[in-house]
């Protein structure tokens with residue numbers, strides 16, 4: 001019969017073993033070679049990137065182009081998209097096709113089926129649902145006009161849902177594996193004030209990604225073609241998030257390299273930038289009485305920055 005001390009020691013050893021395993025598994029995502037080449041097959045693989053005219057989306061589109069993908073880049077401003085296409089095709093790597101899709105993600109009438117029909121014949125193997133963002137607002141949600149709230153939900157969640165819905169039959173028919181990547185935010189796990197509907201939309205994407213991935217697995221007669229991955233994005237210095245680029249808040253181009261590296265990692269969700277994963281771990285480890293005041297200070301700073309716009 002083991003003594004109480006022996007029983008506690010055994011439990012402690014199991015907990016330590018499990019924590020070490022989790023840590024090594026997470027570290028392997030950052031340290032092992034990327035599985036992105038899994039989606040580079042066939043004569044002309046395409047990646048579709050939404051919100052690709054600026055920020056992280058543009059950075060990711062450029063990185064995918066460098067790594068051999070043809071692109072469909074999405075945005076709302078046709079002229080800006082043309083300039084981005086030129087920028088991408090001047091990257092100094094073998095020239096590939098870059099198509100443009102213009103659609104306002106706030107528009108409730110977007111023709112998703114029509115968009116997918118025009119890509120008939122293209123082998124889309126990767127979709128990066130990046131479009132999103134929301135202002136850091138002064139009023140509480142009862143003071144925000146309903147159309148603005150609906151705009152947040154469309155731009156951050158519903159556009160992605162209905163584009164996914166229109167694309168799924170095509171992705172299932174792909175000659176090889178296909179992946180849907182959902183660009184989330186740490187505000188989907190942290191209770192951040194002033195961006196309440198934004199955080200809630202990103203939590204929607206997290207669950208959409210996990211449940212959709214499970215649904216494809218559940219229904220597939222063999223290994224499913226379509227995988228999903230939710231990316232927990234932390235602070236990145238972009239047009240939409242006007243903070244200074246620094247180690248803790250990398251530029252969009254630096255961040256995009258980390259983001260693209262994680263595609264194909266096989267997890268349900270990942271924090272693509274290891275330092276943000278560390279930050280999230282630290283916040284989870286402290287009591288909310290310590291964490292919340294820090295979060296409030298951070299959003300105060302964001303609000304001051306947003307007011308300068």
Ligand SMILES: NC(=O)c1ccc[n+]([C@@H]2O[C@H](COP(=O)([O-])OP(=O)(O)OC[C@H]3O[C@@H](n4cnc5c(N)ncnc54)[C@H](OP(=O)(O)O)[C@@H]3O)[C@@H](O)[C@H]2O)c1
Nearest residue numbers: 051053054055056076105132133185233235236238240241
């Ligand atoms: N940067 C961060 O710190 C951070 C943190 C957490 C999560 N994220 C998430 O990361 C993603 C990218 O953020 P970002 O900082 O790179 O943003 P960004 O610099 O503002 O770029 C957003 C992109 O989405 C496009 N877009 C915005 N509203 C649109 C609409 N209604 N219809 C069509 N396109 C639209 C923009 O087009 P225009 O060029 O026309 O403006 C741009 O291409 C978002 O999903 C955001 O929520 C970012």
